[in-house]
Amino acid sequence: EDKVVQSPLSLVVHEGDTVTLNCSYEVTNFRSLLWYKQEKKAPTFLFMLTSSGIEKKSGRLSSILDKKELFSILNITATQTGDSAVYLCAVGQGGKLIFGQGTELSVKP
Amino acid sequence: GAGVSQSPSNKVTEKGKDVELRCDPISGHTALYWYRQSLGQGLEFLIYFQGNSAPDKSGLPSDRFSAERTGGSVSTLTIQRTQQEDSAVYLCASSLRWEGTYEQYFGPGTRLTVT
Numbered sequence: 001e002d003k004v005v006q007s008p009l010s011l012v013v014h015e016g017d018t019v020t021l022n023c024s025y026e027v028t029n030f031r032s033l034l035w036y037k038q039e040k041k042a043p044t045f046l047f048m049l050t051s052s053g054i055e056k057k058s059g060r061l062s063s064i065l066d067k068k069e070l071f072s073i074l075n076i077t078a079t080q081t082g083d084s085a086v087y088l089c090a091v092g093q094g095g096k097l098i099f100g101q102g103t104e105l106s107v108k109p
Numbered sequence: 110g111a112g113v114s115q116s117p118s119n120k121v122t123e124k125g126k127d128v129e130l131r132c133d134p135i136s137g138h139t140a141l142y143w144y145r146q147s148l149g150q151g152l153e154f155l156i157y158f159q160g161n162s163a164p165d166k167s168g169l170p171s172d173r174f175s176a177e178r179t180g181g182s183v184s185t186l187t188i189q190r191t192q193q194e195d196s197a198v199y200l201c202a203s204s205l206r207w208e209g210t211y212e213q214y215f216g217p218g219t220r221l222t223v224t
Contacts, residue, residue: 031210032210034212041200042215042217044215045214045215048210090152095142096165097142097213099153102151
């Protein structure tokens with residue numbers, strides 16, 4: 001059975017901390033791995049990774065994929081209260097995305 | 110519009126009634142997807158369209174659920190004889206192509222409550 005597992009499920013940190021969110025997967029016909037941020041309703045796109053070992057970076061966020069070990073990490077440095085959200089990992093399989101349960105990040109002032 | 114739009118944003122219906130949810134994808138996006146997010150659950154794939162055809166309907170939970178897309182643009186998800194377990198946020202997404210290597214952009218969702 002195809003599955004995407006995220007850890008931890010929830011995390012509480014203080015502003016300025018660095019966090020690492022994990023995503024492991026067992027999915028047939030892997031095409032890509034995507035990270036989304038969900039604050040209210042619509043998940044907003046962060047990164048898409050297709051190749052191992054190539055870091056993608058946007059501001060304080062970065063992500064990398066390991067296709068041999070079947071996992072990805074999302075790093076957030078110098079966290080801010082505005083980073084509080086649920087972070088979703090999804091694997092593209094053919095035409096659909098298979099999502100993990102999400103990691104709920106809470107950043108305290 | 111610039112992004113994916115969905116309507117209505119909220120829908121409350123009585124058990125047993127039919128509902129229609131609408132999705133308007135980003136202009137030029139050929140692929141369109143429907144997902145469902147129940148309280149405390151992850152996003153669950155329902156169906157996707159490549160143009161007007163639906164190669165993968167594997168996620169539709171029962172034959173009460175159907176979807177169509179006309180003109181390669183707007184899509185409608187129909188739920189017949191709604192049940193309380195259908196209560197969820199229904200999210201639509203679109204992407205430039207369908208092959209799984211294009212980012213999917215999500216709409217704001219329709220929150221469906223079945224009473």
